[in-house]
Amino acid sequence: MATSLDSQLTVTAPVNLSAYDSRAKTGFSGKKDDAADDLAEMGEELSDLQEKLFAGGRAETSSARVLVVLQGMDTSGKGGIIRHVAGLVDPQGLAITSFKKPTPAELKHDFLWRVERVLPEPGMIGVFDRSHYEDVLIGRVRQLASAEEIERRYTAINEFEQSFTDSGGVIIKCFLHITADDQKERLAARLDDPSKHWKYNTGDLDERMLWDDYQQAYTLALERCSTEHAPWHIVPSGRKWYRNWAVAALLLEQLRALDLQWPDADFSVEAEQARLATM
Amino acid sequence: MATSLDSQLTVTAPVNLSAYDSRAKTGFSGKKDDAADDLAEMGEELSDLQEKLFAGGRAETSSARVLVVLQGMDTSGKGGIIRHVAGLVDPQGLAITSFKKPTPAELKHDFLWRVERVLPEPGMIGVFDRSHYEDVLIGRVRQLASAEEIERRYTAINEFEQSFTDSGGVIIKCFLHITADDQKERLAARLDDPSKHWKYNTGDLDERMLWDDYQQAYTLALERCSTEHAPWHIVPSGRKWYRNWAVAALLLEQLRALDLQWPDADFSVEAEQARLATM
Numbered sequence: 200m201a202t203s204l205d206s207q208l209t210v211t212a213p214v215n216l217s218a219y220d221s222r223a224k225t226g227f228s229g230k231k232d233d234a235a236d237d238l239a240e241m242g243e244e245l246s247d248l249q250e251k252l253f254a255g256g257r258a259e260t261s262s263a264r265v266l267v268v269l270q271g272m273d274t275s276g277k278g279g280i281i282r283h284v285a286g287l288v289d290p291q292g293l294a295i296t297s298f299k300k301p302t303p304a305e306l307k308h309d310f311l312w313r314v315e316r317v318l319p320e321p322g323m324i325g326v327f328d329r330s331h332y333e334d335v336l337i338g339r340v341r342q343l344a345s346a347e348e349i350e351r352r353y354t355a356i357n358e359f360e361q362s363f364t365d366s367g368g369v370i371i372k373c374f375l376h377i378t379a380d381d382q383k384e385r386l387a388a389r390l391d392d393p394s395k396h397w398k399y400n401t402g403d404l405d406e407r408m409l410w411d412d413y414q415q416a417y418t419l420a421l422e423r424c425s426t427e428h429a430p431w432h433i434v435p436s437g438r439k440w441y442r443n444w445a446v447a448a449l450l451l452e453q454l455r456a457l458d459l460q461w462p463d464a465d466f467s468v469e470a471e472q473a474r475l476a477t478m
Numbered sequence: 479m480a481t482s483l484d485s486q487l488t489v490t491a492p493v494n495l496s497a498y499d500s501r502a503k504t505g506f507s508g509k510k511d512d513a514a515d516d517l518a519e520m521g522e523e524l525s526d527l528q529e530k531l532f533a534g535g536r537a538e539t540s541s542a543r544v545l546v547v548l549q550g551m552d553t554s555g556k557g558g559i560i561r562h563v564a565g566l567v568d569p570q571g572l573a574i575t576s577f578k579k580p581t582p583a584e585l586k587h588d589f590l591w592r593v594e595r596v597l598p599e600p601g602m603i604g605v606f607d608r609s610h611y612e613d614v615l616i617g618r619v620r621q622l623a624s625a626e627e628i629e630r631r632y633t634a635i636n637e638f639e640q641s642f643t644d645s646g647g648v649i650i651k652c653f654l655h656i657t658a659d660d661q662k663e664r665l666a667a668r669l670d671d672p673s674k675h676w677k678y679n680t681g682d683l684d685e686r687m688l689w690d691d692y693q694q695a696y697t698l699a700l701e702r703c704s705t706e707h708a709p710w711h712i713v714p715s716g717r718k719w720y721r722n723w724a725v726a727a728l729l730l731e732q733l734r735a736l737d738l739q740w741p742d743a744d745f746s747v748e749a750e751q752a753r754l755a756t757m
Contacts, residue, residue: 278570281568285569286565286567290565290572290574291576293569295569297570390747390751393742396740396741396743397533397536397537397740397741398533399745399750404750404753404754461673461675462675462676463672464675466680471678474683475662475666478683
């Protein structure tokens, strides 16, 4: 890629979500079938780089670690990315967290408390299915906190993310952009398919009623929290295959940029070879 | 498969490990390349069944869950199985635990305490890279506990596993069998390859010195803890491709036997369709 996909999808304020085409194929010139081949090929390189990342963590020679944050409306494809993109690498190197409604115990702490506890360790690729951003999304839309508190959180998030990246972390934040029509089609497909009923919640339609409020809350979160150290990306997600391709490409770009090296042996290779030969 | 692989690899006492061929291809009639095709094909069915298992857990309609226990000497392929077999399914449905030397906090509790805390929840496939069996393996070889305590543990393990299977769990215990020569070859290959040095510990050779003691400890564990509800399997692991194929086949057999069903909708599909149509 001549121009990085990262730079093409990075958010620059002001954000006007309705101007984004959910079916765009930014940075990709081929057809759907080419994307599958491309994804498989990227998968091999991702898998190799992930092993190098993991090795550095295990050998304690590197503090590098990666966090992929997935946010988007219901049916935008957070689960699909975990299956099809995260699924390309060794599951041993993944730390996946799915954030639900906070428990009473979690609510007793600051909103970042439960997030800090599950940040990826050195060598790991963390994936957040929803994240601390829920606290300025549903938090704002449903008025779960005061306006002042929501305001404070944007700054707190930026500082929190900065401290993660200062200590060897890389954050890849992906907003999976779909339109209300895309969602309608996907919810209808879920309702038509008994093998997908378990994914459906009647609460999904209650949230859908608040579509415009959510778009507004996303717009603010994208504008306020797209920073140099942790930019937001708007990933057109109306086409599932493009969405998967794009997130894999973003991850690959970041892993390549880390310039990962195999850790040096912390023992004498010759001495061990000699010892093994006698056994 | 006419005869299940499960029945072919299941341990029946008395065990004589030196009589097992580590390069056997029990239950597989093809060649190495066929195994790769077979594995990919099994991968699709495993992935489908895993999703059904996961759906039942998420919808709380089923208490089914699976635990794969991987034990074997260094280089026997525990990590390889996680990458190549567990890696075939959605990582969201996996709970992988790698058991290290117990921490001081863990040592304050009974040996099963840290294991109970990480058993897979309904819907999940748990994978143990080493397990509670270490407490009768290294525990026995290095005399980390008294003979009476080791003796007590076999029974405690059987009861613990029974309680797991009584509550909807399925346990697939795999002893990855290699010979001392297989291990020598693999350790030598690790030493020859700088990209594998991070996997090597000088302590590996100290354990290798105790090879016969470990084989004896494994023999006892296999004999004492291969029960009807949680049988041990001896997986010939001198060929990596067969080892991966065999563990995938064991997992597939167990998932098929669960006769998994998609959960029924806990809402009125028609009412939701009507509501969605208006939005």
